[in-house]
Amino acid sequence: MEYEIRPKEKLNLGIAELWQYRELFYFFTWRDIKVKYKQTVLGFLWAILQPLIMTMLFSFSLGKIISNNTQLNMPYPLFALSGLIVWNIFSSGLSGAGNSMVTNSNIIKKIYFPRLIIPISAVLVSLFDFIMAFIIFIGMLIYYQTDIHILNFIIFFPLSILITCISTFGLGCWLAALNIKYRDFRYIIPFMIQGLLFLTPVIYPLSLISNLKIKYLLALNPMYSAVELSRYAVTTKPLDSNLMLVSVLSAILFFIIGVFYFRKTEAYFADLA
Amino acid sequence: MKPILEIQNISKKFRIQHETQPYLSLRDSIINTIKSPFQKTAGSKDEDFYALNNISFNIMPGESVGIIGKNGAGKSTLLKILSKITPPSSGKIISRGRIASLLEVGTGFHPELSGRENIFMNGSILGMRKKEILKNFDAIVDFAGVEKFIDTPLKHYSSGMQLRLAFAVAAFLENEILIIDEVLAVGDAEFQKKCMGKMEDVTHSGRTVLFVSHNMGIVTQLCSKGIYLERGIVKKEDSISNIIAQYLHSEDNASFINETKTQQKIDLLKVQTTNNNTELKSTFKVDEEIYIPFKLRINANNSGYSLMITITNLLKSPVFSAETIIDNEDIVLKINKHFLTEGQYNLSLRIHIPNKELVHHYEDLLTFSIIDLQSDFMIYNVNNYFYGSVFGNYEWL
Numbered sequence: 001m002e003y004e005i006r007p008k009e010k011l012n013l014g015i016a017e018l019w020q021y022r023e024l025f026y027f028f029t030w031r032d033i034k035v036k037y038k039q040t041v042l043g044f045l046w047a048i049l050q051p052l053i054m055t056m057l058f059s060f061s062l063g064k065i066i067s068n069n070t071q072l073n074m075p076y077p078l079f080a081l082s083g084l085i086v087w088n089i090f091s092s093g094l095s096g097a098g099n100s101m102v103t104n105s106n107i108i109k110k111i112y113f114p115r116l117i118i119p120i121s122a123v124l125v126s127l128f129d130f131i132m133a134f135i136i137f138i139g140m141l142i143y144y145q146t147d148i149h150i151l152n153f154i155i156f157f158p159l160s161i162l163i164t165c166i167s168t169f170g171l172g173c174w175l176a177a178l179n180i181k182y183r184d185f186r187y188i189i190p191f192m193i194q195g196l197l198f199l200t201p202v203i204y205p206l207s208l209i210s211n212l213k214i215k216y217l218l219a220l221n222p223m224y225s226a227v228e229l230s231r232y233a234v235t236t237k238p239l240d241s242n243l244m245l246v247s248v249l250s251a252i253l254f255f256i257i258g259v260f261y262f263r264k265t266e267a268y269f270a271d272l273a
Numbered sequence: 274m275k276p277i278l279e280i281q282n283i284s285k286k287f288r289i290q291h292e293t294q295p296y297l298s299l300r301d302s303i304i305n306t307i308k309s310p311f312q313k314t315a316g317s318k319d320e321d322f323y324a325l326n327n328i329s330f331n332i333m334p335g336e337s338v339g340i341i342g343k344n345g346a347g348k349s350t351l352l353k354i355l356s357k358i359t360p361p362s363s364g365k366i367i368s369r370g371r372i373a374s375l376l377e378v379g380t381g382f383h384p385e386l387s388g389r390e391n392i393f394m395n396g397s398i399l400g401m402r403k404k405e406i407l408k409n410f411d412a413i414v415d416f417a418g419v420e421k422f423i424d425t426p427l428k429h430y431s432s433g434m435q436l437r438l439a440f441a442v443a444a445f446l447e448n449e450i451l452i453i454d455e456v457l458a459v460g461d462a463e464f465q466k467k468c469m470g471k472m473e474d475v476t477h478s479g480r481t482v483l484f485v486s487h488n489m490g491i492v493t494q495l496c497s498k499g500i501y502l503e504r505g506i507v508k509k510e511d512s513i514s515n516i517i518a519q520y521l522h523s524e525d526n527a528s529f530i531n532e533t534k535t536q537q538k539i540d541l542l543k544v545q546t547t548n549n550n551t552e553l554k555s556t557f558k559v560d561e562e563i564y565i566p567f568k569l570r571i572n573a574n575n576s577g578y579s580l581m582i583t584i585t586n587l588l589k590s591p592v593f594s595a596e597t598i599i600d601n602e603d604i605v606l607k608i609n610k611h612f613l614t615e616g617q618y619n620l621s622l623r624i625h626i627p628n629k630e631l632v633h634h635y636e637d638l639l640t641f642s643i644i645d646l647q648s649d650f651m652i653y654n655v656n657n658y659f660y661g662s663v664f665g666n667y668e669w670l
């Protein structure tokens with residue numbers, strides 16, 4: 001095996017190298033999941049309780065008003081949960097990935113491995129929480145005796161998760177790289193996530209908004225399409241294909257910008273950390 | 274046979290930014306851009322600094338090489354480039370084997386995880402495959418001597434146990450090239466002996482080892498070849514004994530010559546550190562005497578002035594001072610052998626009438642180092658246990 005170490009020249013994703021280090025994904029993800037629930041009494045139950053409590057809170061506070069004013073095609077708790085389980089992947093994945101390079105700076109400074117493994121693992125951790133919460137989601141579908149088309153669900157729900165992962169990972173990488181240079185992002189990230197929750201139709205339907213310009217503006221948010229698709233998987237309530245296209249394109253754009261910015265700057269992380 | 278490592282014209286440039294913090298804040302960047310939009314970076318007091326300047330050397334398979342040099346010579350930067358943590362600014366390195374770098378033991382250890390889990394975590398960060406870890410698992414636990422606590426969270430381990438576990442994982446790396454930075458022997462005396470034994474096995478097992486240390490004793494024991502770095506360039510590449518001999522004779526900082534033409538009552542012209550053969554040196558062995566000749570100029574018939582020197586250690590604490598009345602333009606101070614312990618020392622100097630008049634005060638005029646190849650305390654230099662700056666003058670009764 002012969003290889004070279006030289007100044008960084010061309011930009012690529014380094015997929016081959018990531019594959020070589022594939023076991024590290026498992027170890028980083030496994031470590032973070034273990035540490036997350038160590039010394040808690042309820043353990044993995046928290047992954048279920050968090051979205052459940054959020055759903056209850058939103059149902060009590062907003063449920064009535066929203067159900068009375070719009071056509072949801074499903075009970076509000078199910079509406080909120082279907083948005084929240086997807087949203088939670090994004091919010092916990094983004095804060096995990098965004099802070100990952102700083103929290104692991106002691107490792108970055110001392111040993112080499114493809115840096116992308118760290119933010120990817122952070123997103124994988126939030127996917128694990130999602131799988132736990134998914135059980136509740138299925139339970140609620142049964143409780144409300146929702147009439148779903150199985151094929152529709154099998155196609156569009158995973159698609160929604162895929163878009164979530166792409167946008168979480170892209171934005172997460174971008175923020176991780178920025179965070180290691182400008183520590184301001186440690187404070188910006190929580191605000192960003194909180195703000196985006198209100199700009200994404202997670203707890204309210206987009207049909208509440210009538211202004212088309214504002215609708216397009218909100219669709220620039222990559223999570224818009226993910227949340228809408230997760231509901232489409234359950235109700236088959238028709239989607240606005242133009243808005244969806246804008247949102248999916250923006251997810252892909254964020255992914256490309258994020259990953260390439262990360263790859264472009266990663267060589268100097270150890271000097272900055 | 275082809276070299277296993279070819280280092281070709283490697284340079285590493287750092288930009289020293291005066292006036293800025295270690296990491297940027299977004300506000301600074303924005304404000305700087307607003308203040309001076311046409312400059313690339315504000316302040317423009319940047320200065321390029323070469324930590325490594327166009328260095329080249331080859332390492333053959335199976336060689337164990339000691340990299341020697343003073344603080345700031347570029348050793349750590351070289352290791353960081355070799356372990357791919359930071360890229361070189363120019364040049365390239367061709368490697369024909371898997372490199373494992375141990376710039377620290379226990380990288381990635383997490384206090385909440387058990388000993389068992391940490392072995393897997395640390396091992397895989399160091400580049401071991403899961404099956405390699407499984408194969409060596411029992412040997413690692415045995416070497417560290419932590420069988421009983423293997424499923425206890427690491428935070429309940431003593432610091433000694435943590436270090437032993439960390440070293441044990443590293444000791445079982447199977448990579449062709451090992452890069453080791455001063456981390457090797459840890460723990461109590463018995464475990465240190467075990468570590469040294471393991472390290473000797475490794476160097477004699479046909480693997481290639483690059484080793485950085487200030488401890489000449491250990492370097493001599495483990496390495497066959499030496500590379501001497503000085504201010505970012507390879508000064509010499511030779512057998513380890515020749516390299517150490519030259520390192521001990523290096524004249525770096527061994528003399529201070531006053532070029533400012535001051536005209537005070539008494540001026541300092543020159544200070545040097547030499548051995549008893551008046552040979553300029555800045556590194557001394559523990560059993561060597563240090564001669565420090567001072568050359569002064571007495572400009573008028575002044576009396577009552579004295580020369581006071583203070584030796585400080587790396588922590589900037591004074592170790593001792595010596596004072597004498599100036600009655601001659603040539604004064605020599607001799608520091609007896611077996612007095613200062615291993616480490617780096619600075620010499621500061623005052624010419625004054627005590628508590629009355631200060632003529633000159635020079636801070637950190639000269640720097641010299643003591644290395645310890647034979648004292649009883651030598652073993653403690655390895656794990657950075659600071660046992661004092663001087664050997665005590667005592668007897669056990």
